[in-house]
Amino acid sequence: xxxxxxxxxxxxxxxxxxxxxxxxxxxxxxxxxxxxxxxxxxxxxxxxxxxxxxxxxxxxxxxxxxxxxxxxxxxxxxxxxxxxxxxxxxxxxxxxxxxxxxxxxxxxxxxxxxxxxxxxxxxxxxxxxxxxxxxxxxxxxxxxxxxxxxxxxxxxxxxxxxxxxxxxxxxxxxxxxxxxxxxxxxxxxxxxxxxxxxxxxxxxxxxxxxxxxxxxxxxxxxxxxxxxxxxxxxxxxxxxxxxxxxxxxxxxxxxxxxxxxxxxxxxxxxxxxxxxxxxxxxxxxxxxxxxxxxxxxxxxxxxxxxxxxxxxxxxxxxxxxxxxxxxxxxxxxxxxxxxxxxxxxxxxxxxxxxxxxxxxxxxxxxxxxxxxxxxxxxxxxxxxxxxxxxxxxxxxxxxxxxxxxxxxxxxxxxxxxxxxxxxxxxxxxxxxxxxxxxxxxxxxxxxxxxxxxxxxxxxxxxxxxxxxxxxxxxxxxxxxxxxxxxxxxxxxxxxxxxxxxxxxxxxxxxxxxxxxxxxxxxxxxxxxxxxxxxxxxxxxxxxxxxxxxxxxxxxxxxxxxxxxxxxxxxxxxxxxxxxxxxxxxxxxxx
Numbered sequence: 001x002x003x004x005x006x007x008x009x010x011x012x013x014x015x016x017x018x019x020x021x022x023x024x025x026x027x028x029x030x031x032x033x034x035x036x037x038x039x040x041x042x043x044x045x046x047x048x049x050x051x052x053x054x055x056x057x058x059x060x061x062x063x064x065x066x067x068x069x070x071x072x073x074x075x076x077x078x079x080x081x082x083x084x085x086x087x088x089x090x091x092x093x094x095x096x097x098x099x100x101x102x103x104x105x106x107x108x109x110x111x112x113x114x115x116x117x118x119x120x121x122x123x124x125x126x127x128x129x130x131x132x133x134x135x136x137x138x139x140x141x142x143x144x145x146x147x148x149x150x151x152x153x154x155x156x157x158x159x160x161x162x163x164x165x166x167x168x169x170x171x172x173x174x175x176x177x178x179x180x181x182x183x184x185x186x187x188x189x190x191x192x193x194x195x196x197x198x199x200x201x202x203x204x205x206x207x208x209x210x211x212x213x214x215x216x217x218x219x220x221x222x223x224x225x226x227x228x229x230x231x232x233x234x235x236x237x238x239x240x241x242x243x244x245x246x247x248x249x250x251x252x253x254x255x256x257x258x259x260x261x262x263x264x265x266x267x268x269x270x271x272x273x274x275x276x277x278x279x280x281x282x283x284x285x286x287x288x289x290x291x292x293x294x295x296x297x298x299x300x301x302x303x304x305x306x307x308x309x310x311x312x313x314x315x316x317x318x319x320x321x322x323x324x325x326x327x328x329x330x331x332x333x334x335x336x337x338x339x340x341x342x343x344x345x346x347x348x349x350x351x352x353x354x355x356x357x358x359x360x361x362x363x364x365x366x367x368x369x370x371x372x373x374x375x376x377x378x379x380x381x382x383x384x385x386x387x388x389x390x391x392x393x394x395x396x397x398x399x400x401x402x403x404x405x406x407x408x409x410x411x412x413x414x415x416x417x418x419x420x421x422x423x424x425x426x427x428x429x430x431x432x433x434x435x436x437x438x439x440x441x442x443x444x445x446x447x448x449x450x451x452x453x454x455x456x457x458x459x460x461x462x463x464x465x466x467x468x469x470x471x472x473x474x475x476x477x478x479x480x481x482x483x484x485x486x487x488x489x490x491x492x493x494x495x496x497x498x499x500x501x502x503x504x505x506x507x508x509x510x511x512x513x514x515x516x517x518x519x520x521x522x523x524x525x526x527x528x529x530x531x532x533x534x535x536x537x538x539x540x541x542x543x544x545x546x547x548x549x550x551x552x553x554x555x556x557x558x559x560x561x562x563x564x565x566x567x568x569x570x571x572x573x574x575x576x577x578x579x580x581x582x583x584x585x586x587x588x589x590x
Contacts, residue, residue: 067246070322072204073223075245078319079155080212083129085219087212088152093145093270096133097311104129108139122300141300143274147255148315154251159209162244166202173207174199174226177217205241249323256320259294260285265320266331269305270313273297279305279312280335283376286419287369302415346437346444348407349374349385356387356406357559358427360547366421370441375410375423383410386431386447401443403433404450427559521554524561538564 081088083104090102106126114123121140128135176197198216200207204225211217258265260281267279275294277285283305285292290299302309321328351371356362366375378385388405408425415421430450436443528550531539543564551557 067249068323068325069242070245072208072225072241072245074322075205075248076208076212076217077219078315078322079152080217080219082219084215085212085217086215087156087209088148091145091148091152091315092142093148093274093313093315094128094130094133095137095141095272095310096128096130096135097314098128098130098133099145099148099313099315100129102144105142111136111138141272143272145270145276145313145316146274147268147270147276148313151252151255151316151319154255155248158244158248158251159206162247163202163206166206171203172199172201173204175207175211175223176226177221177223203241203244205244252319252323256316256324264324264327264331265316266328266335268313268316268320269310270316272300276313276316279310284373287372287376290418346435346439346446348431348445348447349378349439350401350405350433350436350443350445351385351387351408352390352401352443353387355389355562356408356425356427357562358406358429359556360427360559360563362387362408362425362427364423364425366423372419372421373440374442375413375421378410379413384408384428385410386433386445387425387427388433399433399436401433405431405433405447407431407449517554521552521557524557525550525552528561 079088080086081091081101081104082098083100086101088099088101091099092102092105093099106129108124108126111123111125119140122138125136125138128137174197178196198211200210202210207225208217208223211223217223256265257263258268258276258278258281260277263278265276265278268276269279269282270276271282271292273292273295275292282301286299286301286305291297292299351364351374353364354362366372374385385408386405387408388401388403390400391402393400407428407430409428410423410425412424413421414423431447432450433445433447436445438444528539547560547563551560
């Protein structure tokens with residue numbers, strides 16, 4: 001049936017939308033990524049309004065970026081390998097979000113029990129050298145980090161330039177660090193102070209970097225400085241620690257722009273090909289294509305992009321938060337404000353697809369890029385969205401969907417490698433769409449909730465409808481009232497397979513209108529029992545397993561029964577609009 005395992009909304013733009021496929025370039029084997037791969041394939045391409053706004057608001061040039069004071073030891077640590085403690089050289093970012101030098105990769109081995117995908121670069125792997133990870137990584141998931149590699153090169157070049165400038169002075173720095181044996185709780189084998197003291201030419205930053213280059217500075221080690229003054233009367237004005245850090249910050253700023261949104265990386269995530277994007281930008285990429293937008297390599301990455309399965313690039317994130325923390329905070333505030341502004345007064349995303357009913361499950365296959373985005377945003381929020389059925393507009397400007405719908409909550413989701421997903425939802429309540437607009441290709445609406453009347457009003461309405469006719473002829477009601485009541489009513493109690501105690505069968509619409517709610521419920525349950533006994537095709541054991549046994553609650557039964565007869569006529573006949581349970585029962589029974 002239409003609500004089971006389907007997503008029948010038009011899928012035309014899923015095949016022709018931007019980035020929906022790599023085109024003829026899919027057939028070639030891409031070259032290994034280089035530093036130039038980080039450049040956009042077409043620097044003159046037209047940007048979307050959102051991209052232009054972000055670029056102008058959040059991506060200031062290197063000359064206008066605010067500078068932050070960074071301690072020399074913290075600055076050097078940013079560009080040290082956590083494994084060998086040397087300055088990063090051809091850094092590789094692992095799937096766990098950690099980075100290390102290429103030379104620090106452990107030896108590889110054949111991965112056991114790997115049959116799919118049996119790609120050559122995934123057959124060999126290694127155990128992650130970081131203790132807090134320890135997972136097995138495939139070689140195919142590890143490539144030189146383009147952004148981090150270029151950033152480390154810029155820093156190295158700036159330090160070399162300052163080394164040359166400081167060589168004309170007598171400036172030197174005395175560096176002291178604690179006894180590593182004592183720090184580990186082991187008595188030292190050497191007691192001379194000189195073993196942990198060194199005088200190195202240059203300022204504090206240059207001296208610290210040189211110490212790291214020589215392999216004498218552990219990544220975790222803290223050091224102390226005692227600067228030796230220069231004998232040169234007037235050293236170069238920019239040959240100081242602050243100037244070097246600022247120059248390095250300016251030189252690396254351009255590398256920290258995402259090539260999708262043209263803004264500073266926010267929650268950076270590095271793919272298996274070595275390119276880095278904002279997590280939200282990579283989400284949008286995967287909505288349309290499974291290929292890297294820079295090098296066009298297939299992306300072997302979970303489309304959900306959760307922090308657990310796809311951690312952020314910790315090194316790049318640490319560099320950004322050290323140098324441009326104010327800009328990161330401003331970017332976060334702008335993104336939050338943008339999300340609020342996008343929805344404006346529209347409180348609910350709408351899926352134009354199929355019939356759904358309160359209390360009943362609906363199964364959907366999500367494959368269109370716009371609905372992938374909508375479902376992902378729902379999962380990031382309160383897991384709810386609205387379901388409405390399509391209709392043909394009668395006049396220009398009319399909505400292409402019925403105004404009445406059902407609020408659904410996602411209770412289970414299964415993602416496929418190509419970005420598609422299967423979701424299981426359950427109906428919560430009904431709503432009416434008051435206004436609607438479009439957001440990123442899908443519809444959002446301003447809605448009002450439709451609830452049943454109170455029990456008091458329901459009782460009054462039932463009495464008003466049933467009493468006048470019952471007083472004229474009590475026989476039908478007496479016959480129906482003799483049906484044995486269930487001892488413990490339960491919405492999930494199994495149906496009787498025999499109709500030996502079937503209630504009185506009404507013979508006219510007038511008689512149906514005169515029946516009480518409980519009498520209507522008995523009549524409806526008896527009908528379902530007879531249909532089940534006759535093994536009608538729409539009431540199979542499989543459907544009962546999915547949607548449950550016939551409920552005995554008159555408020556739920558109409559939704560359960562309508563699920564088996566999903567048809568647009570229910571919308572026209574007022575099933576959604578009815579606020580009286582017995583009124584919905586009369587629709588089902590008539």
